[in-house]
Amino acid sequence: MISRLPFAYIAVLAISPGGVFADTVIEGRVELPKATTVTVVNKRYQVVTKGGEITSNPPQGVVYLEKLDGKFPAPATQPVAQMAQKNLAFVTPLLPVQVGTKVEFPNHDDAFHNIFSFSPVKRFDLGRYRPEERPIPSQVFDAPGIVTLRCDIHEHMRGLILVLETPHFTVTKTDGTYRLGGLPAGHYKLKAWVSSTRVLERAVDVKAGATQKIDFP
Amino acid sequence: MSANATAAGGGTARFRLRLFIAMTAVVMLVTVIAVFLVQRRMEGDLRWNLDRRFESEFDALLAVQDANNAAVLDRCRTLVRSPRIHAAIEDNGLDILYAIASDQLRLLIPTRNADGRGTVTPDSGEDSMIHVLCYRFLDANGAVIPPPAGQEAGELVTGLRSLSMQALPDREELGYATEVGKVHELVVTPIISTETGRAIAALVLVYQPLKLPARLIRNGVKSGVWAQGHLQLAGCPVADLLRLEDQVTIACQRKDRAEGAMAAEIEGAPFLLQYKRLNPGSQFHPGVLVSLFPLGDSVAHLHLMRWEIISAGALLLIGGLVASHYLSARLSVPVEKLAIVSSANAEQRDRAEAALDVTNEELRVRNTELQTALAELKETQQRVIQQERLRALGQMASGVAHDFNNALVPILGFSELLKLSPGVLADREKATSYINMIHTAAGDAAKVVSRLKQFYRKQDEDDAFEAVDMETLVRQAITLTQPKWKDQTQAKGATIRVEPELNAVPPVLGDESALREVLTNLIFNAVDAMPAGGVIKVRTRRDGNFAILEVADTGTGMTEEVRKRCLEPFFTTKGERGTGLGLSMVFGIVQRHGGTVDIESELGKGTTFILRQPLQGAHATANAIVPDAAAMSRNLGILVVDDEPQVRDFLSAALVGDGHRVEVAGDGVDGLRRFREGIFDLVVTDKAMPGMSGDQMASAMKLMKPGTPVILLTGFGQFLDKTDLPGIDVLLSKPVGIQSLREALTTALRHAV
Numbered sequence: 001m002i003s004r005l006p007f008a009y010i011a012v013l014a015i016s017p018g019g020v021f022a023d024t025v026i027e028g029r030v031e032l033p034k035a036t037t038v039t040v041v042n043k044r045y046q047v048v049t050k051g052g053e054i055t056s057n058p059p060q061g062v063v064y065l066e067k068l069d070g071k072f073p074a075p076a077t078q079p080v081a082q083m084a085q086k087n088l089a090f091v092t093p094l095l096p097v098q099v100g101t102k103v104e105f106p107n108h109d110d111a112f113h114n115i116f117s118f119s120p121v122k123r124f125d126l127g128r129y130r131p132e133e134r135p136i137p138s139q140v141f142d143a144p145g146i147v148t149l150r151c152d153i154h155e156h157m158r159g160l161i162l163v164l165e166t167p168h169f170t171v172t173k174t175d176g177t178y179r180l181g182g183l184p185a186g187h188y189k190l191k192a193w194v195s196s197t198r199v200l201e202r203a204v205d206v207k208a209g210a211t212q213k214i215d216f217p
Numbered sequence: 218m219s220a221n222a223t224a225a226g227g228g229t230a231r232f233r234l235r236l237f238i239a240m241t242a243v244v245m246l247v248t249v250i251a252v253f254l255v256q257r258r259m260e261g262d263l264r265w266n267l268d269r270r271f272e273s274e275f276d277a278l279l280a281v282q283d284a285n286n287a288a289v290l291d292r293c294r295t296l297v298r299s300p301r302i303h304a305a306i307e308d309n310g311l312d313i314l315y316a317i318a319s320d321q322l323r324l325l326i327p328t329r330n331a332d333g334r335g336t337v338t339p340d341s342g343e344d345s346m347i348h349v350l351c352y353r354f355l356d357a358n359g360a361v362i363p364p365p366a367g368q369e370a371g372e373l374v375t376g377l378r379s380l381s382m383q384a385l386p387d388r389e390e391l392g393y394a395t396e397v398g399k400v401h402e403l404v405v406t407p408i409i410s411t412e413t414g415r416a417i418a419a420l421v422l423v424y425q426p427l428k429l430p431a432r433l434i435r436n437g438v439k440s441g442v443w444a445q446g447h448l449q450l451a452g453c454p455v456a457d458l459l460r461l462e463d464q465v466t467i468a469c470q471r472k473d474r475a476e477g478a479m480a481a482e483i484e485g486a487p488f489l490l491q492y493k494r495l496n497p498g499s500q501f502h503p504g505v506l507v508s509l510f511p512l513g514d515s516v517a518h519l520h521l522m523r524w525e526i527i528s529a530g531a532l533l534l535i536g537g538l539v540a541s542h543y544l545s546a547r548l549s550v551p552v553e554k555l556a557i558v559s560s561a562n563a564e565q566r567d568r569a570e571a572a573l574d575v576t577n578e579e580l581r582v583r584n585t586e587l588q589t590a591l592a593e594l595k596e597t598q599q600r601v602i603q604q605e606r607l608r609a610l611g612q613m614a615s616g617v618a619h620d621f622n623n624a625l626v627p628i629l630g631f632s633e634l635l636k637l638s639p640g641v642l643a644d645r646e647k648a649t650s651y652i653n654m655i656h657t658a659a660g661d662a663a664k665v666v667s668r669l670k671q672f673y674r675k676q677d678e679d680d681a682f683e684a685v686d687m688e689t690l691v692r693q694a695i696t697l698t699q700p701k702w703k704d705q706t707q708a709k710g711a712t713i714r715v716e717p718e719l720n721a722v723p724p725v726l727g728d729e730s731a732l733r734e735v736l737t738n739l740i741f742n743a744v745d746a747m748p749a750g751g752v753i754k755v756r757t758r759r760d761g762n763f764a765i766l767e768v769a770d771t772g773t774g775m776t777e778e779v780r781k782r783c784l785e786p787f788f789t790t791k792g793e794r795g796t797g798l799g800l801s802m803v804f805g806i807v808q809r810h811g812g813t814v815d816i817e818s819e820l821g822k823g824t825t826f827i828l829r830q831p832l833q834g835a836h837a838t839a840n841a842i843v844p845d846a847a848a849m850s851r852n853l854g855i856l857v858v859d860d861e862p863q864v865r866d867f868l869s870a871a872l873v874g875d876g877h878r879v880e881v882a883g884d885g886v887d888g889l890r891r892f893r894e895g896i897f898d899l900v901v902t903d904k905a906m907p908g909m910s911g912d913q914m915a916s917a918m919k920l921m922k923p924g925t926p927v928i929l930l931t932g933f934g935q936f937l938d939k940t941d942l943p944g945i946d947v948l949l950s951k952p953v954g955i956q957s958l959r960e961a962l963t964t965a966l967r968h969a970v
Contacts, residue, residue, distance in 0.1 A: 045412050049307050116301070118310030148308045155300040155411055 024206055027179040028214040030172050030192045032059040046093030047148065047158030054148065054160065054196035056094040062162050062193040063178045063216075064096065064169035065204070071165045078102055078140070079167075083149070083159055085113050090149060090159030096169045096193075097141055097161060104138040107131045114152035121145030121163060128153070146196050162193060192216040229553040237545040244537030252530035259522060263515065267489075271478075271510045274433065275491045278440055278508050282495060285427040286404070289349075290389050293406035296321045297420055306354075306408060306418045314354055315364040318420070322349065348425040350401060353380045354408075355419040362418070380423075382500075385416040392501025393444030394423065400442045400449040402426050402504065437511035439483070442495070443469070444504045457483045465492055465507055480512075487512040619799065623737055624662035630700035631655045658697060663952045664730040682810075684724035685732055687757045687764060691717055694736035695755065702744045702753065711750035715740065718756040722764045725830045731806045738799045739768040739826050745791060746772030746824060762832050763812075769825040775818040784814065853877045853962075856895065858888035858902035858914065859930070864953075868901060871955045885909025892918050897925060899965060901949075901958075904931040915944030926965035 035058040048057045079101040084091045086108040097103060107113050107129060115137070116125035121144070126137040141147065141163040149159035162169075172178040172192075180190075185208040192200040200216045296302060296318060305314040354362040359382035385407050392403045403423040407416040426442045426449065433440070441450035448462040461481060468477060469492070476493035488509040495504045631651040635641055642648050695715050702713045725732070736755070743753045751771035758765045775783060782788050784804040803826075807814050811831050818824040855877050859865040865881050872879045880895060882888035884906050892900065900918060904911040915927040926946040930953060942948075947965045949957065 048412055049410075050413060116304065118301070118304040118308045118313060120309055123310070123313075148304070150300050150304050150308070152300050155298070155303065 023181045024183040024185065024208055025179060025181040025211040026063075026065075026183060026190060026204065026206070026214055027177070027211065028063075028216070029176045030061040030063060030178060030194065030200070030216040032061055032172070032174075032176045032194060035059055035174075045156055045158055046089060047160050049148075052197070054146065055194070056160060058174045059194075060094050060174055061172040061176065061178070061216075062094065062096045062164075062169055063172060063180055064164050064166050064191055064193070065180065065183055065206075066164075066166050066189045066191055068187055068189060068203075072098075072167055074100055075167065080104065080138075082106060083161065084108050085115070085151070085157070088154050089157060092171075093158065094160045094171060095162070096164055096171060098167045098169075099144055099163055099165050100140065100142050101163075102138050102140045103161060104136040106136045107133065112153055113157075115149055115159075116152055117147050117149050119145070119147045122147045122161075125152075190214060229549055229556050232552055233545055233549040236549060237542055240541035240545055241538055244541050245534060248530055248534045248537060251533070252526055256523060256526045259526065260519060263519060263522070267512075267515050268478075271489055271491060271508075274438065274510065275493070275508050278433070279493060279506060281427060281430065282506055286391060286402070286495075289402075289404055289422060289424060290406065292322065293389065293404060293420055293422055297406050297408040302408065303411065307410070311362060312365060314362065318352065318354070322352065322422075350423045350425060352420060352422045355380070355382060355385060355405075355421060357385065357417050359384055359419075380421045382419070385419045386500065387416065390499040390501060391496035391504065392499055393442060393496070393504035395445045395447040400426060400444045400447055400504070402442070403501070405501075437513075439488075439509040441507050442504055443492070443507050445502045448507060450507065450509075453483055461490070461507070461509075464490070465505060468492065469494070469503065469505055481509060483509065487516055620665040620734065620802070621662055623734075623741065624658050624665055626700050627658040627697045628655050628662070630704070631658075654696060657693065659952075660954070661697075661730050661733060665734075667950065682726045682728060685727050685729045686724050687722045687766065688719050690729065690732055690736065691719060691755050691757060691766075694733055694740060697733070698737055698740045698744075701741060706744065706750065711748065713744060713747060713750050713753065715753045715755065718754060720756070720758040722757045722759050723832055725764050725810075725832065727810045727830070728806075732810070735803045735806050735828070736766070736768070738803050742799060742826075743768055743770035743772065743824075746770050746774075748773075751823070759832075760829070764830045764832055766828040766830065767825055769823060771823040774820040774822050774824055775816070776820060780816050780818050780824075783816065853898040853966075854896055855879050856882065856888060856892055856897045856900045856902075858882045858885065858900065858906070858911065860884055860903060860906045864903070864930075864951075868953070868958070871958055872901075874955075875959070885911065885914040888914055889917055892925075893921060899962065900925060900927045901961075902927065902929060904929050912942045912944060915942070917944075919944040928961050928965050 033055060046057055048055055075098065079098055080103075081095060081097045081101050082104045083095050084106045088109060088111070091108075095103070105113075105115050105126060108131060110131065112128045112130060114126065114128045117123060122139065122141055124139050126139075129137055141161060144163045144165050147161040147163060149157075149161065151157040168180060168183055170178050170180045183206050185206050188204050188206055190202045190204040194200065194216075202214055202216070204212065204214065206212070299317070299321060301317045302314065302321075304310060305317055353364070356362050361381050380403075382405070386405055387407060389407070390405045392405065394401045394403055401423050402425070403421060406420045406422070408418040408420065409415065410417045439450055439452060441448055443449075443462070443465045446462060446466050448458060448465060450458055450461065453461070461483075464479065464481060468479065475497055476491075478489060478491045481488045481490040489512055490507065490509050492505050492507045495506050497503075631654050635648065635651055641651065695717060698715075702715055706713050740753060740755070747753075747770055754767070754769045756765070756767040756769070758767075779790060783790075783800050785801060788801070804814055807828055807830075813829045815827040815829070816824065817827065855872055857865060857868045857872070857879055858881070859868065860883055865883070869879050869881055880891055880897070882891050885902075885908055888900075888902060889909070900915070902911040902914060906914075911929050911931075915929065918925060918927060927944055928947045928949050929942065929945045930949050930951055932951045947961050949961045
């Protein structure tokens with residue numbers, strides 16, 4: 001799984017319509033809420049829902065670029081992402097994908113998992129499966145929004161899939177810093193997803209080959 | 218007497234009646250108490266057992282109820298933990314919430330009939346089947362999340378307008394909802410967020426209370442649930458149900474009592490009602506489990522038992538009454554006797570008291586008479602004692618006379634021979650022999666008298682034994698007794714021969730005269746035993762350390778009775794001629810010498826007396842002191858004082874014969890005068906003299922010449938103690954021989970030196 005992630009990025013970068021040689025970058029820091037440590041029966045929750053507000057745990061944000069009007073065109077080939085289950089947890093627990101991406105849910109544990117989601121954005125139930133299940137159970141996420149992933153067998157397992165209408169997105173580090181490169185020049189909205197109820201937005205003027213620094217307070 | 222007895226009879230009848238009444242009262246009291254205690258105890262036991270049984274049954278019911286609730290709760294818990302339910306609520310999926318829940322609860326959900334109407338089928342299936350009527354989810358605020366249209370979640374029962382709550386409970390809670398005639402249970406289960414631990418929603422499930430197990434129903438037990446003043450109880454008439462509802466409602470208003478028991482009635486039959494709150498601490502209305510246990514059988518049993526106990530008590534009472542009647546009769550018998558006796562006694566006492574005055578007078582008279590009689594009696598007694606003394610004295614005197622006569626026989630006999638036959642005197646040897654016999658016999662007579670004196674006192678230590686030659690003794694005895702066995706019997710025309718058979722025997726230590734007397738007595742006895750004549754054999758022989766002396770006759774012999782008793786004093790077969798003392802004296806003397814007497818006798822053949830005399834130390838003292846004239850080398854001047862001329866002459870002749878110078882005096886006064894005037898080496902005086910006694914005179918002489926020894930002659934020598942006579946040096950008993958006189962002289966002079 002780890003070996004495949006770079007390919008995903010490469011693919012994203014390759015299909016981006018911006019400059020190929022001089023990278024266009026926005027970097028900065030997103031202020032994230034403090035980590036909550038709720039452990040139930042020694043099991044760490046990677047996603048915490050509190051008063052209807054869903055955050056990842058430890059907190060991470062997603063910074064992504066959106067057009068002011070319309071949307072980025074759909075990619076030529078269907079992007080594929082993976083959200084694996086390892087040690088009875090989702091890896092990684094927070095996964096941003098572009099609309100139309102096919103997300104695979106490989107099971108790396110020596111146990112059954114039953115990944116399902118009742119989120120209105122994408123309702124699915126993969127049923128029980130073992131690691132050797134082929135093809136790898138997968139879902140295509142074709143509507144934007146937040147999808148909460150659960151396991152019917154391991155009730156503490158939580159995962160978040162952020163379905164975005166852009167191919168330009170990045171997950172911040174746990175300290176909030178991010179670097180978003182390969183951007184096309186132009187006027188855009190730069191958004192920072194902090195939690196399900198808190199998305200920060202800035203208007204940005206992206207210049208080709210330049211590096212901007214934008215912090216979200 | 219008869220009047221008293223009647224009175225006593227009436228008294229005892231009253232006593233008997235009272236005793237009977239008292240015992241009856243006690244018996245009744247005891248019986249009643251016992252019956253009461255037994256009945257109470259048995260009823261208590263019965264009730265206790267019943268209570269235990271009902272309690273355990275009630276507990277069983279509660280357990281069934283709890284199990285039922287637990288089963289429902291278990292389903293609910295499983296449901297509310299399901300990640301799908303959580304996902305539906307938390308992940309904004311409420312639209313599929315009921316669908317998911319119905320999937321999970323599908324076994325409990327009421328079935329829909331073919332006609333499409335939602336109906337409940339509570340009576341179908343097993344008794345223990347849970348019949349869910351409906352369920353609803355509540356959101357975080359306690360409001361009902363409405364099921365989407367067409368979604369099956371059961372119809373809300375009448376009376377449950379809404380299942381909304383003010384706030385979500387932290388844990389499961391049981392509640393009860395009522396309909397007319399129906400009580401439904403409901404359980405609220407909170408849905409707790411696994412992330413935050415807070416209730417985010419809740420599930421409310423309404424279901425029918427469990428039906429009773431068939432076993433309990435068969436026993437007539439009724440059970441139901443009470444809530445909000447309504448009681449659901451199957452098989453109970455409405456009127457009773459309403460009353461029971463009121464009863465339980467009143468009982469449940471007491472908040473401190475979550476459970477209890479009381480009596481109840483259904484259709485007139487008694488029941489024990491037990492109740493217990495099922496949902497303590499719930500925010501819903503309280504629900505109470507009510508169970509009714511039929512008491513009809515127990516009450517009937519109790520009645521039966523009561524009658525049994527009362528019957529037993531009655532039997533006991535009757536038995537007690539009979540027993541008390543019998544006992545009172547038995548117990549009053551001795552009292553009746555006592556009463557009769559005491560009445561008789563009273564009568565006798567009256568008579569006795571009346572007679573007492575007379576008796577007192579009589580007593581005085583009789584007392585006087587008695588005193589007189591006593592005085593007479595004492596006098597008589599005195600006389601009898603005196604007579605007894607005289608008799609004893611007489612017997613003794615007779616004994617003494619007997620011995621004395623024996624001693625006198627040879628004296629008289631030989632002296633007669635000498636007097637009548639002058640020719641004998643010419644034969645000097647024969648004459649000397651006769652005189653010696655006379656002398657010996659006279660000495661024996663003197664010893665008889667001395668023994669008479671000894672009769673009064675114990676055997677003295679100074680009873681001097683000397684060596685006695687048996688052969689001489691036997692020959693002397695035969696010779697001494699010759700006048701009796703030869704001359705007197707020949708005069709009667711019979712012939713008695715005495716044949717000595719003498720073997721050599723060492724000398725025996727003893728009193729010669731006493732032993733001679735023994736032999737004499739035995740010979741006399743033998744002579745008396747042979748009135749027709751015969752032979753007397755006198756034998757001596759030695760047998761070891763004993764000298765044996767046998768006197769055997771050929772006389773009449775003795776019967777065994779006589780043989781055994783002949784040695785006893787005063788036992789005689791000779792009638793007036795005997796004293797009964799001869800053989801007893803023999804026995805006494807032999808015993809004194811340490812010997813034994815054996816008697817062998819056969820009737821018609823004769824008797825043998827066998828004397829055994831010990832021989833020890835017989836030689837030592839043989840002829841120890843034989844003082845003679847030669848020892849008295851000195852010629853002494855001797856004053857002899859005696860009032861009797863014969864004695865005075867004898868003494869004078871004897872002393873002069875020994876070569877002494879002798880002066881005589883007739884009385885004490887004369888003696889003193891001569892003593893004062895003359896010179897004497899020694900004084901011999903009689904004791905009893907007229908004027909002045911010998912001892913008085915001796916005392917006076919001692920004052921004059923203390924160095925001159927005085928010999929006192931006395932007939933009572935052995936009665937006197939020398940220490941009582943200060944002037945006397947030697948006591949000499951009468952009769953006095955020359956030999957004893959010489960000894961006394963020697964002793965007196967030794968004293969004087």
